[in-house]
Amino acid sequence: MRPRVAVVGPGAIGGTLAAHRAQRGPALDLVICARTPFDTLVLDTPEGTLRAQVEILSDPAAARPVDWVLLAVKTYDVAEAARRWLPALLGPETRVAALQNGLEHAALLEGHVPAARVLPSVQMLPAERVGPGHLRQRRPGALSVPTGADADAFAALFEGTAIPVHRDPAFxxxxxxxxxxxxxxxxxxxxxxxxxxxxxxxxxxxxxxxxxxxxxxxxxxxxxxxxxxxxxxxxxxxxxxxxxxxxxxxxxxxxxxxxxxxxxxxxxxxxxxxxxxxxxxxxxxxxxxxx
Ligand SMILES: NC(=O)c1ccc[n+]([C@@H]2O[C@H](COP(=O)([O-])OP(=O)(O)OC[C@H]3O[C@@H](n4cnc5c(N)ncnc54)[C@H](OP(=O)(O)O)[C@@H]3O)[C@@H](O)[C@H]2O)c1
CATH class of the missing domain: 1.10.1040.10 (N-(1-d-carboxylethyl)-l-norvaline Dehydrogenase; domain 2)
Incomplete structure (x- = not known):
């Protein structure tokens, strides 16, 4: 069974990753948790425009546990987004990929999810918001994560997409x-x-x-x-x-x-x-x- 993925924070990084992931097939395994709702995810890339009809939630009451949460809000919004969404999205095995700049991925999520279930990342993904659900990716991008089983599972989410995930021993x-x-x-x-x-x-x-x-x-x-x-x-x-x-x-x-x-x-x-x-x-x- 394909892992279920929730993207919390469909801005420049979250929206871009969601749009690429959605190209892999019917987007039944992808849900977007938004603060500002929208209808269709649209990503402009140098190679063309990607569109995806995915489930978009703005009320955590409608959310269910997933295998992966891709948390892509700004660092100063992490605690509030986690408080709002994680209780509904976390099951016993759920992993949280933290998609922020900085060093303190797990620390920002302290009290919301155990550090061992947080996968930090480096995002080399130049993108910007055009409007709610509408993103522009300026150049090809990639993600880096540490090595290990969670990193392998995370990388598998983007296999076959235009987002390479590097498992970096020198993370x-x-x-x-x-x-x-x-x-x-x-x-x-x-x-x-x-x-x-x-x-x-x-x-x-x-x-x-x-x-x-x-x-x-x-x-x-x-x-x-x-x-x-x-x-x-x-x-x-x-x-x-x-x-x-x-x-x-x-x-x-x-x-x-x-x-x-x-x-x-x-x-x-x-x-x-x-x-x-x-x-x-x-x-x-x-x-x-x-x-
Ligand atoms: N953009 C880049 O090129 C880039 C590159 C490398 C790294 N980064 C890093 O990636 C991280 C994310 O940045 P970004 O540029 O993607 O930010 P962004 O474009 O501002 O997107 C953040 C998204 O989070 C949403 N959000 C905030 N609180 C929320 C909540 N409680 N529930 C659901 N959604 C919520 C915002 O919704 P609203 O629409 O309501 O504001 C917005 O859609 C940052 O740490 C940044 O430094 C960014």
Missing amino acids: EVALWTKLAVNAAGAVSAMRLEPARVVHAPGAADEMRALVAECVAVARACGVELPAGLPERVVEGARAAPPETSNSLLADRRAGRPLEIDARHGVIVRLGLAHGVPTPENARVCAVLGAP
Whole structure:
């Protein structure tokens, strides 16, 4: 029997994954748990538009236990979404794939599901919301997860789709590397300028410092990140099309809440715990407002 999957939070990441999963056959095994209801899931990709008629719930009273919950809300919505949906969706064997940026996937779900049933992930999936149930995937994407039986079962959900799932023996390195790369994105959000900000006076140094702090905290936590990462991040920003936005900048411009705690507060907290100074990440928290 095909595993039943519930996607909680059909935004850029959740909606994109649901649309790809739905291409595998009749979408009877897929349910979407939405805060803002919609009728049809539509995903624009560079290769064309995918449409899926799937069951969409906005009331947890109609939800039933599933094999997999794909939890794809923003980090600051995890606790509320879990409180609302997980009691109905969790059976004794249900696994929860946590599809957020940051390091604290299981911690954010503490009290809602045992950590051993949470599968953390890294999402290399550039996507955005066009409207409720309507997503745009900008480039081909992939997910990374740790290795193990749950990771194998999760990867099987996307077999035959355009979403490769990498089971990464060095998952912690991937997780921290994404955190470090994301850290540099705060410079755009603070200066309200897209990728071209890297050419502004002092911006490249700020990016290097944000990434270097994350590298130092990772090392203190026992995770060695790739050599030269701060410079590589700056080179990547210089090579990007000048008008490229990042999600922090897009969210700030749209007046939406920002994932500052998950992206910068965590670096500051772990830095404090390990005696590693993190003044640049602390400045981001002060300017952009970690809760
Ligand atoms: N977008 C990207 O390209 C990208 C790339 C890599 C990683 N990420 C990470 O992926 C995570 C998800 O980001 P995203 O960009 O997909 O966010 P998003 O587009 O804002 O989508 C979040 C979705 O969660 C829904 N939601 C919030 N609370 C809910 C609840 N209680 N019940 C059901 N649905 C609820 C929202 O519904 P409403 O429509 O009502 O707001 C929205 O549809 C973040 O941690 C982000 O950093 C994103």
